[in-house]
Amino acid sequence: MFETAELGHTIDKASYKAALPALREALLEAQFELHEHPNRAVIVLVNGVDGAGKGETVNLINEWMDPRLIDTHAFDFSYGLEAEHPPMWRFWRALPAKGRIGVLFGSWYSGPILDRVAGKVDDATLGATIDDILRLESMLVDEGVLLVKLWFHLSKKQQKTRLKELESDPRTRWRVGEQDWAHFKQYDAFRAVSEAVLLRTSTGYAPWLVIDGSDPQYRSLTAGNVVLEALKRCQQDSPPRLTAAPAPLLPPIDSLRVLDRLVLDQAMSKADYADALEQWQGRLNQLSRHAGMKHHAVVAVFEGNDAAGKGGAIRRVTQALDARVYHVVPIAAPTEEERAQPYMWRFWRQLPRRGKFAIFDRSWYGRVLVERIEGFAAESDWMRAYGEINDFERQMDEHGVIVVKFWLAIDADEQLRRFQQREATGFKRFKITEEDWRNRGKWDAYSEAVHDMVERTSTHHAPWVMVEANNKYYARIKILRSLCEAIEARLSR
Amino acid sequence: MFETAELGHTIDKASYKAALPALREALLEAQFELHEHPNRAVIVLVNGVDGAGKGETVNLINEWMDPRLIDTHAFDFSYGLEAEHPPMWRFWRALPAKGRIGVLFGSWYSGPILDRVAGKVDDATLGATIDDILRLESMLVDEGVLLVKLWFHLSKKQQKTRLKELESDPRTRWRVGEQDWAHFKQYDAFRAVSEAVLLRTSTGYAPWLVIDGSDPQYRSLTAGNVVLEALKRCQQDSPPRLTAAPAPLLPPIDSLRVLDRLVLDQAMSKADYADALEQWQGRLNQLSRHAGMKHHAVVAVFEGNDAAGKGGAIRRVTQALDARVYHVVPIAAPTEEERAQPYMWRFWRQLPRRGKFAIFDRSWYGRVLVERIEGFAAESDWMRAYGEINDFERQMDEHGVIVVKFWLAIDADEQLRRFQQREATGFKRFKITEEDWRNRGKWDAYSEAVHDMVERTSTHHAPWVMVEANNKYYARIKILRSLCEAIEARLSR
Numbered sequence: 004m005f006e007t008a009e010l011g012h013t014i015d016k017a018s019y020k021a022a023l024p025a026l027r028e029a030l031l032e033a034q035f036e037l038h039e040h041p042n043r044a045v046i047v048l049v050n051g052v053d054g055a056g057k058g059e060t061v062n063l064i065n066e067w068m069d070p071r072l073i074d075t076h077a078f079d080f081s082y083g084l085e086a087e088h089p090p091m092w093r094f095w096r097a098l099p100a101k102g103r104i105g106v107l108f109g110s111w112y113s114g115p116i117l118d119r120v121a122g123k124v125d126d127a128t129l130g131a132t133i134d135d136i137l138r139l140e141s142m143l144v145d146e147g148v149l150l151v152k153l154w155f156h157l158s159k160k161q162q163k164t165r166l167k168e169l170e171s172d173p174r175t176r177w178r179v180g181e182q183d184w185a186h187f188k189q190y191d192a193f194r195a196v197s198e199a200v201l202l203r204t205s206t207g208y209a210p211w212l213v214i215d216g217s218d219p220q221y222r223s224l225t226a227g228n229v230v231l232e233a234l235k236r237c238q239q240d241s242p243p244r245l246t247a248a249p250a251p252l253l254p255p256i257d258s259l260r261v262l263d264r265l266v267l268d269q270a271m272s273k274a275d276y277a278d279a280l281e282q283w284q285g286r287l288n289q290l291s292r293h294a295g296m297k298h299h300a301v302v303a304v305f306e307g308n309d310a311a312g313k314g315g316a317i318r319r320v321t322q323a324l325d326a327r328v329y330h331v332v333p334i335a336a337p338t339e340e341e342r343a344q345p346y347m348w349r350f351w352r353q354l355p356r357r358g359k360f361a362i363f364d365r366s367w368y369g370r371v372l373v374e375r376i377e378g379f380a381a382e383s384d385w386m387r388a389y390g391e392i393n394d395f396e397r398q399m400d401e402h403g404v405i406v407v408k409f410w411l412a413i414d415a416d417e418q419l420r421r422f423q424q425r426e427a428t429g430f431k432r433f434k435i436t437e438e439d440w441r442n443r444g445k446w447d448a449y450s451e452a453v454h455d456m457v458e459r460t461s462t463h464h465a466p467w468v469m470v471e472a473n474n475k476y477y478a479r480i481k482i483l484r485s486l487c488e489a490i491e492a493r494l495s496r
Numbered sequence: 497m498f499e500t501a502e503l504g505h506t507i508d509k510a511s512y513k514a515a516l517p518a519l520r521e522a523l524l525e526a527q528f529e530l531h532e533h534p535n536r537a538v539i540v541l542v543n544g545v546d547g548a549g550k551g552e553t554v555n556l557i558n559e560w561m562d563p564r565l566i567d568t569h570a571f572d573f574s575y576g577l578e579a580e581h582p583p584m585w586r587f588w589r590a591l592p593a594k595g596r597i598g599v600l601f602g603s604w605y606s607g608p609i610l611d612r613v614a615g616k617v618d619d620a621t622l623g624a625t626i627d628d629i630l631r632l633e634s635m636l637v638d639e640g641v642l643l644v645k646l647w648f649h650l651s652k653k654q655q656k657t658r659l660k661e662l663e664s665d666p667r668t669r670w671r672v673g674e675q676d677w678a679h680f681k682q683y684d685a686f687r688a689v690s691e692a693v694l695l696r697t698s699t700g701y702a703p704w705l706v707i708d709g710s711d712p713q714y715r716s717l718t719a720g721n722v723v724l725e726a727l728k729r730c731q732q733d734s735p736p737r738l739t740a741a742p743a744p745l746l747p748p749i750d751s752l753r754v755l756d757r758l759v760l761d762q763a764m765s766k767a768d769y770a771d772a773l774e775q776w777q778g779r780l781n782q783l784s785r786h787a788g789m790k791h792h793a794v795v796a797v798f799e800g801n802d803a804a805g806k807g808g809a810i811r812r813v814t815q816a817l818d819a820r821v822y823h824v825v826p827i828a829a830p831t832e833e834e835r836a837q838p839y840m841w842r843f844w845r846q847l848p849r850r851g852k853f854a855i856f857d858r859s860w861y862g863r864v865l866v867e868r869i870e871g872f873a874a875e876s877d878w879m880r881a882y883g884e885i886n887d888f889e890r891q892m893d894e895h896g897v898i899v900v901k902f903w904l905a906i907d908a909d910e911q912l913r914r915f916q917q918r919e920a921t922g923f924k925r926f927k928i929t930e931e932d933w934r935n936r937g938k939w940d941a942y943s944e945a946v947h948d949m950v951e952r953t954s955t956h957h958a959p960w961v962m963v964e965a966n967n968k969y970y971a972r973i974k975i976l977r978s979l980c981e982a983i984e985a986r987l988s989r
Contacts, residue, residue, distance in 0.1 A: 006960075007951035010757050012750050022749075127620030134627070134696075151743055198956055202890070203627075205952065207880025210742055213951060224749050233743035249702055250644055250726035256515075256717050257505050264503050387700025397695070458500040458706060459698065463691055467499075 004198045008156035008215040012225075019220035026227050027067045033234035034068050038102045042147045043237040046099060047230060048110040051155030052193070053186050054165040055216025060155070060226045061108050067227060074099045078109040087356035089402035090114075091135060095351035100343035101147065104230075111136050112200065119196045120189050129196075133203055138394055140209050145387065146345040150209040151233045153226060154201060155216035159190045165217075249386065252455055260454040265469055267414050269477040276476035283483035284323035290487060291324050291360065295494040299403045300355040303486060304366045307411030308449070309439045310421040311472045312479075316411065317362055319479045320486065329360035334369060346370060346384075347391055354399070366408075367392055371456050376448045389459040400464035407489045408465060409482055410453065411472040415446055497691045501649035501708040505718075512713035519720050520560045526727035527561050531595045535640045536730040539592060540723060541603040544648030545686070546679050547658040548709025553648065553719045554601050560720060567592045571602035580849035582895035583607075584628060588844035593836035594640065597723075604629050605693065612689045613682050622689075626696055631887055633702050638880060639838040643702040644726045646719060647694060648709035652683045658710075742879065745948055753947040758962055760907050762970040769969035776976035777816035783980060784817050784853065788987040792896045793848040796979060797859045800904030801942070802932045803914040804965045805972075809904065810855055812972045813979065822853035827862060839863060839877075840884055850896070860885055861901075864949050869941045882952040893957035900982045901958060902975055903946065904965040908939055 037043060047064065049057050065073055076097040085093040091111070099105030115132045118124045124132075140150060157165060166183055169175040186193065205211040212229055216222050254260075271279075290296070303320065305313045321329060332353045341349040347367060355361040370388040374380040380388070396406050413421075422443070425435040442449070461467040468485045472478035530536060540557065542550050558566055569590040578586040584604070592598030608625045611617045617625075633643060650658060659676055662668040679686065698704040705722055709715050747753075764772075783789070796813065798806045814822055825846045834842040840860060848854040863881040867873040873881070889899050906914075915936070918928040935942070954960040961978045965971035 004951070004955060006954050007754055007947060010752055010754065012748055012752050014750050125620075127618075127623065130620065130623055130627070134623070149743060195956065202886050202955060205886075206883055207876060208742055210745075210879065210882070210952075212745075221750060225746075228746055228749060229743060232746060236743050249700075250642060250722060250729050252703075252705075253718075253721055253725060255505055256721060257507050257714060259503055259505050261500055261503065383700060386703065389703070390699055393695050393698075454500060458497070459703070461499050462497060462695060463688065 004201055005156050005158075005194065005213060008213045009158045009161075010215065011217070012215040012221045013218040014220040014224055016220060019224060022224055026224070026231065030068050030227065030231050030234070033231055033238075034072055034104065037104070037234050037237055038072055040102055040237060042101060043149065044099045044101050044103055044105065044147065045149045045151060045230070045233050045237060046105040046107060046143065047151045047153065047233075048112065049106060049108045049153050049155070050110055050112045051153070051214075051216060052157045052162055052190075053183050054162055054169065055155035055157045055214075056219060056222050057108065057155050057216075059219065060153070060223060061106055063223050064104075064106055064226070064230065068104070072102075073104045073106060075106040076108065078107065078111070078113060080114060084356065088354055089398040089404070090132075091139060091398060092351060092354060094139070095348060098143075098148075098344060098348060100340065102343070104234075111139065112204075116193070116196050116200055120192045129200075133200065135394075135398070136204060137206070138391075140204070140206070142345060142347075142387075142391055144208045145384075148345075149233050149237055151229060152204075152209060152211045153229065154197075154211050154213045155222060156213050157216050159194075161217045162187055162190060251382070252386075254451050255454070260450050261457045261469065262412055262450050262453060265412055265471050267412060267417070267471045267473040269471045269474050271474055271477040271480065273476065276480065279480045280319065280483070283480060283487060284319070286487045287320070287323040287483060287490075288325075290490045290494070291328055293490075293494060296490075297358050299405055299490075299493060300357050301360040301405045301407070301486075301490060302355065302363065302399060303360065304363045304368070304406070304408040305411065306365060306368050306372070306409065307470070307472065308413050308418055309442055310418050310425070310435075311411035311413045312475050313364055313411055315475060316409070316470075316479050316482050317364060319483060320362060323483070324360060328358070329362060330355070331362045331364060334363060334365040346388070347395055350395070354404070357403070367395065368408075368456060368460075371460075372449065372452050375452055376445055389456075392460055393462060393465075396460075396462065396465040403493075405489055405493045406465035407486055408461075408467045409470050409485070410457070410467055411470045411478060413472050415443075417473045418443065497694055498649050498651075498687065498706060501706045502651045502654075503708065504710070505708040505714045506711040507713040507717055509713060512717060515717055519717070519724065523561050523720065523724050523727070526724055526731075527565055527597065530597070530727050530730055531565055533595055533730060535594060537592045537594050537596055537598065537641045538644065538723070538726050538730060539598040539600060539636065539641055540644045540646060540726075541605065542599060542601045542646055542648070543603055543605050544646070544707075544709060545650045545655055545683075546676050547655050547662065548648035548650045549712060549715050550601065550648050550709075552712065553646070553716060554599055556716050557597075557599055557719070557723065561597070565595075566597045566599060568599040569601065571600065571604070571606060573607055577849065581847055582891040582897070583625075584632060584891060585844060585847060587632070588841060591636075591641075591837060591841060593833065595836070597727075604632065605697075609686070609689050609693055613685045622693075626693065628887075628891070629697060630699070631884075633697070633699070635838060635840075635880075635884055637701045638877075641838075642726050642730055644722060645697075645702060645704045646722065647690075647704050647706045648715060649706050650709050652687075654710045655680055655683060744875070745879075747944050748947070753943050754950045754962065755905055755943050755946060758905055758964050760905055760910070760964045760966040762964045762967050764967055764970040764973065766969065769973065772973045773812065773976070776973060776980060777812070779980045780813070780816040780976060780983075781818075783983045783987070784821055786983075786987060789983075790851050792898055792983075792986060793850050794853040794898045794900070794979075794983060795848065795856065795892060796853065797856045797861070797899070797901040798904065799858060799861050799865070799902065800963070800965065801906050801911055802935055803911050803918070803928075804904035804906045805968045806857055806904055808968060809902070809963075809972050809975050810857060812976060813855060816976070817853060821851070822855060823848070824855045824857060827856060827858040839881070840888055843888070847892070847897070859901075860888065861949060861953075864953075865942065865945050866935075868945055869938055882949075885953055886955060886958075889953075889955065889958040896986075898982055898986045899958035900979055901954075901960045902963050902978070903950070903960055904963045904971060906965050908936070910966045911936065 049061055051057055061075060094111050115129055119129045166179050170179045201211045214222050214225050305317055307313050337349060350367045353361055370380055371385050375385040399406050422435055457467050470478050470481050542554055544550055554568060587604050608622055612622045659672050663672045694704045707715050707718050798810055800806050830842060843860045846854055863873055864878050868878045892899050915928055950960050963971050963974050
């Protein structure tokens with residue numbers, strides 16, 4: 004893997020200076036063309052051996068191009084707010100919007116490789132992290148991102164020479180610390196782990212490019228050329244589609260769907276409700292202040308038919324919580340900023356830190372519900388969304404986030420009654436729109452989509468709770484109880 | 497994942513019988529249309545809970561369609577010849593050719609799931625196996641295969657009832673053995689492991705379909721419909737391309753390539769050669785009879801410039817070996833049978849069993865050499881080939897196969913001299929063709945492709961040995977010595 008970067012590549016200064024003006028002009032031009040592109044972004048990952056010119060290259064990229072259209076981020080180990088979220092959260096935050104270039108120094112590779120070299124994690128843990136990385140990268144490519152994965156290499160001898168050089172010059176002495184020499188001592192282990200990681204993650208759609216880092220002119224010009232070609236490629240291609248469509252999902256031949264098995268009319272009197280509400284809200288409040296909650300967070304997802312009572316149920320939950328502990332995230336059409344990012348981005352940004360509750364009024368399930376039914380998402384996009392959703396929820400679960408998902412189900416008659424009631428009630432009239440009536444016409448398509456959704460995303464770590472909601476009292480109590488039980492189950496694990 | 501398959505789906509016998517004739521006719525028709533298709537194949541994976549109708553469904557598929565165009569294979573644990581090869585070998589053997597349907601009973605999922613349930617492997621090993629499976633499946637989809645992954649499900653209660661039913665009927669009593677009840681006792685563990693595996697392997701391009709197995713009519717009709725839709729989809733789509741093209745690979749800007757650093761003229765006299773040949777051939781012969789070789793096999797790959805002396809070198813290797821121990825695999829243009837399979841298929845079928853040597857005269861590297869240069873393979877295909885090749889060689893290495901790869905390098909003058917010599921020598925004239933002269937005209941393109949090949953596929957477990965071959969004596973001895981050393985290193989590990 005690294006042999007070709009040890010051949011001793013060089014470019015003399017004169018050739019370098021001669022090549023530079025044309026390269027810079029082409030880079031700038033290509034950068035502005037990318038900026039006009041509605042569907043593509045470029046991410047440059049900068050990784051490799053210490054002293055091989057990673058930092059210099061990042062600086063040059065910013066110097067040669069317009070830095071206003073570049074987002075540069077450096078990643079070391081997680082700390083502070085980052086450590087409060089699942090490991091991939093900080094990378095989601097750093098993704099460039101469409102039309103922009105992201106430069107990720109260290110990227111999602113440095114931490115796992117260094118942890119393995121230091122013996123902090125074993126091969127199995129590294130393997131699981133690599134899986135997460137592969138899924139992230141294939142999602143990014145599916146979403147139109149062109150990944151440029153640069154690995155700057157030095158041989159052991161070259162690294163030693165380089166560190167000594169830097170140390171001996173008073174202007175650069177500060178750049179070499181104890182940590183650099185400590186890393187150098189582990190050169191062989193670092194090389195072995197890196198080779199294994201690069202092999203497993205060098206895919207056809209996002210290959211690694213290993214660059215000889217020993218000669219500054221050579222490595223800078225090479226990196227510049229690679230970035231230029233990537234920018235040009237963005238203009239040629241339509242966004243790539245990684246995901247081929249498989250055979251289509253078929254509805255059950257007996258037309259029996261998840262929702263059909265629910266007995267939507269459940270009895271609960273107003274008096275019983277009042278008692279139960281007090282009991283379960285009290286319990287939820289206690290749980291939110293439980294000492295164990297400092298290791299956990301709660302994500303509660305509310306989906307359901309129009310007029311099924313999501314809003315009312317959410318209020319019964321929030322009433323039990325201190326306002327500093329939760330936030331409610333209403334999901335409507337994505338903003339311009341959100342449309343310029345991969346689909347799951349706007350949900351990642353709303354994840355609660357430890358000890359907090361995030362309550363989603365509609366959610367990432369829009370992809371496999373409304374977007375599927377209305378044709379806003381292509382089949383291959385919503386088909387891959389099931390996997391991306393499971394992956395997202397699994398990452399939350401592994402980080403200690405308790406994920407509870409509610410589907411509030413009412414029948415068509417009950418919905419009609421509620422629509423009419425809303426139209427008749429002055430202050431509720433704003434709650435009923437043309438769109439609600441249109442959606443109602445697609446009742447069957449929604450039932451099918453809900454069935455597929457439950458089949459593909461109800462998991463051990465994030466199960467769907469189906470809520471019979473013709474009776475609002477019953478529904479609210481079931482929700483409060485299920486939420487309390489899910490939290491208790493996790494706290495007592 | 498399994499909730500929707502526990503709703504109690506049923507279809508009455510009358511509806512079943514009514515639907516059957518049209519389904520069977522449509523299946524047959526779609527099957528014949530697939531058979532005409534030059535680029536698509538369908539693989540149906542049949543997995544799930546014991547007693548859920550897996551066997552019956554496989555029989556029905558064969559009964560409803562033309563069994564001459566279906567390849568059915570059942571997979572239990574590896575044994576015999578299968579255990580002599582890397583784990584994935586037996587699945588490669590079972591792949592259907594283009595235009596055909598493969599039905600894989602148990603498939604690549606049964607073994608890993610059951611091994612995990614029985615505690616024979618840990619989560620890390622299962623995870624690594626799942627990675628191999630994901631790579632295999634994405635390669636298959638890239639190669640035009642449509643995967644239908646069927647999981648037949650029963651709840652614990654249903655499985656118990658089903659096993660008792662089978663036991664109480666004298667005609668089916670034989671189908672229930674001790675093993676079935678032993679599996680039943682592990683139902684909960686089986687379900688948990690299965691859910692985890694299904695979640696990780698349900699991708700957008702090859703999703704799982706969970707089928708309620710409790711009602712024979714329902715499950716049969718459902719499976720039939722799914723297969724029909726898959727066959728229809730094959731007609732609509734061109735073969736999917738999973739792999740999006742990244743930024744193109746660029747040649748080194750200083751034009752310094754791997755081959756440029758080699759000193760191709762190396763001295764060795766005829767007398768020294770004779771001595772060394774005797775010594776190293778003797779050593780190789782001893783190694784081939786070493787007791788440790790029963791756990792290993794050797795794959796030696798010979799690539800190089802035209803007229804670089806591959807044939808002569810191979811003969812010096814085989815002279816040292818017993819004819820029962822090795823076979824030489826000359827790789828020319830693929831046969832018709834081979835063209836109907838994924839690219840790597842024809843190499844998988846040539847893998848040696850334990851204790852044996854396979855010597856490849858040219859190899860799977862054709863994909864990233866001649867096919868790249870001549871444009872026989874699309875860029876996205878040869879770009880993903882680097883990963884597929886590394887994956888293939890890693891699987892060999894993990895299984896104990898010693899992989900040694902030789903690139904025999906001569907310079908352009910030496911090649912010209914040899915070409916002219918061949919043309920002048922009667923019995924060697926067949927060795928030089930128009931194509932050789934044409935290839936010679938692409939010297940530079942080959943140097944570039946060799947450089948990229950070494951960069952991307954020279955790995956710790958399967959390194960390239962670059963052989964300076966202007967002097968044939970020197971080259972042959974270096975090859976024999978490198979081969980011996982590679983075997984010794986592995987035997988003494």
